[in-house]
Amino acid sequence: MAKEKTLFTCSTCGGTSPRWLGKCPACGAWNTLVETVAEAEPGKNRYSAASFTGLAQAQAVQPLAAIEARDFARTASGLEELDRVLGGGIVEGGVVLIGGDPGIGKSTLLLQALDALQRTGLPTLYVTGEESGAQVALRARRLGLEHSPVQVLAEIQLEKILATMDAHQPAVVVIDSIQTVYSDQLSSAPGSVAQVRECAAHLTRAAKSSGMAVVLVGHVTKEGALAGPRVLEHMVDTVLYFEGDTHSPFRLVRAIKNRFGAVNEIGVFAMTERGLKGVSNPSAIFLSQHSAPVPGSCVLVTLEGTRPLLVEIQALVDSGGPSPRRLSVGLERDRLAMLLAVLHRHAGVACADQDVFVNAVGGVRISEPASDLAVLLAITSSLRGKALPKGFFAFGEVGLAGEVRPAPRGQERLREAAKLGFSVAVVPKANAPKKAIEGLTIHAVERVEDALEVVRGLG
Ligand code: TYD
Ligand code: MG
Numbered sequence: 001m002a003k004e005k006t007l008f009t010c011s012t013c014g015g016t017s018p019r020w021l022g023k024c025p026a027c028g029a030w031n032t033l034v035e036t037v038a039e040a041e042p043g044k045n046r047y048s049a050a051s052f053t054g055l056a057q058a059q060a061v062q063p064l065a066a067i068e069a070r071d072f073a074r075t076a077s078g079l080e081e082l083d084r085v086l087g088g089g090i091v092e093g094g095v096v097l098i099g100g101d102p103g104i105g106k107s108t109l110l111l112q113a114l115d116a117l118q119r120t121g122l123p124t125l126y127v128t129g130e131e132s133g134a135q136v137a138l139r140a141r142r143l144g145l146e147h148s149p150v151q152v153l154a155e156i157q158l159e160k161i162l163a164t165m166d167a168h169q170p171a172v173v174v175i176d177s178i179q180t181v182y183s184d185q186l187s188s189a190p191g192s193v194a195q196v197r198e199c200a201a202h203l204t205r206a207a208k209s210s211g212m213a214v215v216l217v218g219h220v221t222k223e224g225a226l227a228g229p230r231v232l233e234h235m236v237d238t239v240l241y242f243e244g245d246t247h248s249p250f251r252l253v254r255a256i257k258n259r260f261g262a263v264n265e266i267g268v269f270a271m272t273e274r275g276l277k278g279v280s281n282p283s284a285i286f287l288s289q290h291s292a293p294v295p296g297s298c299v300l301v302t303l304e305g306t307r308p309l310l311v312e313i314q315a316l317v318d319s320g321g322p323s324p325r326r327l328s329v330g331l332e333r334d335r336l337a338m339l340l341a342v343l344h345r346h347a348g349v350a351c352a353d354q355d356v357f358v359n360a361v362g363g364v365r366i367s368e369p370a371s372d373l374a375v376l377l378a379i380t381s382s383l384r385g386k387a388l389p390k391g392f393f394a395f396g397e398v399g400l401a402g403e404v405r406p407a408p409r410g411q412e413r414l415r416e417a418a419k420l421g422f423s424v425a426v427v428p429k430a431n432a433p434k435k436a437i438e439g440l441t442i443h444a445v446e447r448v449e450d451a452l453e454v455v456r457g458l459g
Contacts, residue, residue, distance in 0.1 A: 006036070008020050008036070013027035017033060035188050037198060074092075076088065076120075077117050081278035081279070085240055086240075090172055090213045090215075093208055095216065097238070099218040099241050107136075111143065115150050124150050125150075126150055126151065126152050127176065131176075166210075178200055178218050200216060238257060241254050243363060250286070253266065253269065254267075282307065298388055298392070298393070299393040310422075312362075314358065315379040316357045316358075317379055319355070325356070330365050342448060347380075347452050349380060373426065373451060377451065391422045393417050395413055396427055403448075404446055414433060418438070418439055423440060
């Protein structure tokens with residue numbers, strides 16, 4: 001095969017240059033040129049004028065109604081929590097990207113999944129670029145999978161990986177990880193944006209043309225985004241993220257994009273001595289165990305995918321220096337600044353000279369606005385040095401006008417908390433149930449200041 005030529009393409013305007021330049025010659029943007037592979041024969045370029053002017057053949061089109069809507073062929077891995085985030089199982093020809101911090105359990109989960117799939121009769125291939133075959137075998141032994149029929153390939157060169165896939169025709173391939181794979185066609189180092197993009201594109205194409213399911217493992221940068229270009233997320237069908245605090249045994253796998261299922265669905269696992277085990281009833285795992293209520297803590301009922309989760313929100317408000325800090329872990333920082341402004345303006349509670357820290361316990365990331373009320377109550381509880389009562393929880397979105405807006409599926413949240421023994425709640429008025437829920441005292445509020453008033457009344 002003739003070696004393909006490398007080319008540098010501007011990621012803003014698409015202009016090209018035969019060598020790398022700091023400034024794009026076409027649009028003048030800085031630092032936008034990325035190494036790409038040029039087509040072998042220039043005349044065959046799919047964007048050349050020829051393809052628009054009659055040399056390409058017109059293709060048949062058909063009305064939408066005439067196309068049969070087929071469901072995707074899926075195979076359940078048997079790991080229930082993983083199947084749940086995937087939307088029922090692994091899809092033929094589907095490409096999944098799975099990201100997460102180092103050491104969180106990506107390789108462990110995928111090895112377990114491949115073993116389970118292989119046992120259902122699907123041929124599988126585990127391509128390891130980070131670890132040697134011996135290291136993978138060692139992990140397999142720890143997982144009790146030493147007799148596993150999963151096929152392993154220790155390789156990082158894309159062309160060899162593609163040739164092996166072609167020869168062995170596995171139904172499911174795991175590439176652990178996409179950052180270690182490199183193509184001969186590019187001179188840039190493995191892990192560079194150009195390499196990651198090119199290799200992922202080739203593997204995606206292979207998946208679509210052969211019907212193999214491909215799972216790409218991706219690293220996460222310190223900022224929490226998948227290392228490599230965002231374009232990776234656009235290329236694949238499903239993007240899953242591993243979340244969780246490496247110090248706690250619980251791990252969440254969240255679908256942030258899924259062409260074959262619902263997004264924001266989560267799978268919950270616990271890391272044990274023998275690998276990841278699904279947690280089928282996870283609602284109470286993100287609560288810390290205080291023997292008596294402590295100031296600065298408020299339990300939130302959040303809805304993740306189809307299941308309600310109870311998460312403890314902690315806040316610490318402490319006198320700060322000349323420029324007080326606002327820090328949040330697991331919650332949005334901009335939203336925290338907004339909530340503090342609402343608290344000041346509408347409830348007259350000022351934190352301007354205080355450091356404010358908030359944290360969602362257990363390494364969960366909460367993005368839904370229904371967490372607002374619990375965050376505010378944790379902050380005011382810390383500020384006053386007064387604990388919220390035992391069995392207390394809250395949820396509800398807070399608007400800039402100080403109004404408390406309803407959260408979706410409030411009844412489910414209330415029932416789940418009641419089931420776990422929680423007894424007092426402050427919730428948005430529109431979420432108050434028509435019929436009383438046994439064991440639950442509900443205070444329905446319309447405004448932030450009302451919520452604070454209720455809490456003050458509780459002690
Ligand atoms: P790993 O799957 O290698 O993480 P990643 O591929 O995301 O980098 O998981 C490594 C961690 O999991 C490591 O700290 C050891 C721990 N672990 C267990 O606790 N139990 C087990 O059975 C296995 C295999 C790993
Ligand atoms: Mg790994």
